[in-house]
Amino acid sequence: MEETKEQLNRRTFIQTLSAATIGAGLSAPTILTAGADTAKPALLGGPKAHPGQFPQWPIFDKSEHSALSETLESRHWGRLNNNSTVKKFEAEYSRLTGAERTLAVSSGTSALYTILGALDIGPGDEVVIPVYTFIATYNVVALNYALPVFVDTDPESFQIDASKIEGALTKNTKVIMPVHIGGSPADLDRIIPIGQRAGIPVVEDACQAHLAEWKGKKVGTIGLAGAFSFQSSKNLNSGEGGAIITNNSKFADACYDFHNQGRGGNTSGFLAGSTGTRGTNLRMTEFQGSLLRAQMARVNAQTKHRWENAQYLNKMLAEIPGITPAKLHAGTTMSAYHLYMFRYNKAHFAGLSREKFLEALTAEGIPNSPGYGRMNSETYVTALAGNRHYLSVYGEKRMKEWLEQNQCPQNDHLTKNESVWLFQTMLLGSRQEMEQIVEAVRKIQKYAKELA
Known part of the structure; x- marks a missing residue:
């Protein structure tokens, strides 16, 4: 049967669009057919929106x-040698981030712990941190017997609510430690001046934020120092590992001393x-350093790929009522x-609970x-108020006040009802896969009543 003029025009349009996108280095867009548009969610017996596998x-x-083989055969497996691979990594990471100095350490937690150690944080001190973060941010404060003071979350960005930081400061506050959650910068234009006015250093927990930028500068270079993690899930990884970057040479030396048994050092060993x-x-x-040097060859391209896919996903998901991508602060x-x-x-999904929405998304x-x-x-965390060491240092009254002041209602609502994560490896997928994510959400919304 001959194609109608309308069918021919549509076919020509699709072929032209596909050729243009492929020529630009993008995958051709998915043209949803009438059948795909009415497909049921996988939980109701329909086909998966994404039947394949995201990048591993x-x-x-x-x-x-x-x-790894070169390191093995060199017989120099620790960094204290004259031709240290870790030292080479530090120089390369400084060039990559634009930092004056880099210190490689054993983990992201170690990076934060080293920074606080170099600042001589200890009992009686307070450190301001976001409530919406990985437990390590809290742990490094508690390990120093300092008091972690939580600040509520800005639900739009998932970042620390900068407007609430100043109210959390006391005469005992020694560090403000924002976290660039999910790899997106916290609102540094508001946070840095707070620290400057109070004479308190700002330390950036950038453990998830490799190559993220604030007004063209890499995060971690804007406060006193930045901490990074190279744990196996991270965008730059060596299984475990971490780094501190700073533009303050004196502080970099103090960090080196702390991470090296309180001793200065050079490539050949310890100094008095x-x-x-x-x-x-x-x-x-040296094994971690060698892995990281190899992994760094891809990190710029991978970061760009994630960024472009995320922008594409933002645009599509923002068109779906009830789905709001995390806001990026203006300096990002x-x-x-x-x-x-x-x-x-859930109000835009016929009351479908977030848990059921996530289950349906997984099925897709x-x-x-x-x-x-x-x-x-x-x-x-709350048990800290009854910890015998904390009671000895701060007293029962202060620890009771600490429990009361750590209420974070905005974070409560976000985490109980609204927050959803996808992962960095998914953003290394194709444009078509981004469209399949959107297709899955649309299917769930269309059949939300049945799913509920």
């Missing part, structure tokens, strides 16, 4: 094999004398998108998570 992580090739009165061993191994010129975060409003072949919870309400 980590990505590696012969470069990593060669790097140091700054501070305490330290530990948080050194990175690049997000690392370690996490792709959005808010879900779209991995997801509800994200962080209410850290300030976890027994692990």
Whole structure:
């Protein structure tokens, strides 16, 4: 049967559009057919929106094999040698981030712990942190017997609510430690001046934010120092590992001393004398350094790919009532998108609970998570008020006040009802896969009543 003029025009349009997108290096867009548009969600017996598999992580090739083999055969497995691979990594990471100095350490937690150690944070001190973060941000404060003071979340961005930081400061506040959650910068234009006015250093927990930028500068270079993680899920990874970057050479030396048993050092070993009165061993191994040098060859391209896919996803998901992608603060010129975060409003999905929405999304072949919870309400955290060491240092009255002041109602609502995460490996997929994510959400919304 001959095609009608309308069918011929449509076919020509699709072919032209496909050729243009492929020529630009993008995958051709998915043209949803009438059948696909009415397909039921997978939970109701329909086909999966994403039947394939998102890119696996980590990505590696012969470069990593060669790097590890060379380190093995060198017989120099620790960084204290004259031709240290870790030292080479530090120089390369400084160039990558634009920082004056880099110190490689054993983990992101070690990076934060080293920074606080170099600042001599201890009992009686307070450190301001966001409530919406990984537990390590809290742990490094508690490990120093300082008091972690939680600040509520800005639900639109999932970042620390900068408008509430000043109210959390006391005469005992020694550090403000915002976290660039999901790889997107916190509102540094508001946070840095707060620290400057109060004479309190701002330390950036950038553990999820490799190559993220604020007004063209890499995060971690804007406060006193930035901490990064190279744990296996991170956008730049060596299984475990971390780094501190700073533009303050004196502070970099203090961090080196702390992570090296309180001793200064050079490539051949330990030197007598140091700054501070305490330290530990948080050194990175040569194996980690060699892996990171190989992984860095891909990190710029991968960051750009995630950013472009996230912008594409933002535009499509924002058109769906009840789905609101996380806001980027105005100074953001690049997000690392370690996490792709959005808010879900069940009122636009016939009252379908977030838990059921996530279950339906999983059935469509779209991995997801509800994200962080209410850290300030976890027994692990609230039990600090009864810890004998804290009672000895701060007293029962102060610890009771601490529990009361750590209420974070905005975070409670976000984490109980709205927050949804997708993951960085998904953003390394194709444009078509981004469209399949959107197709899955649209299917769930269309059949929300039945799913509920």
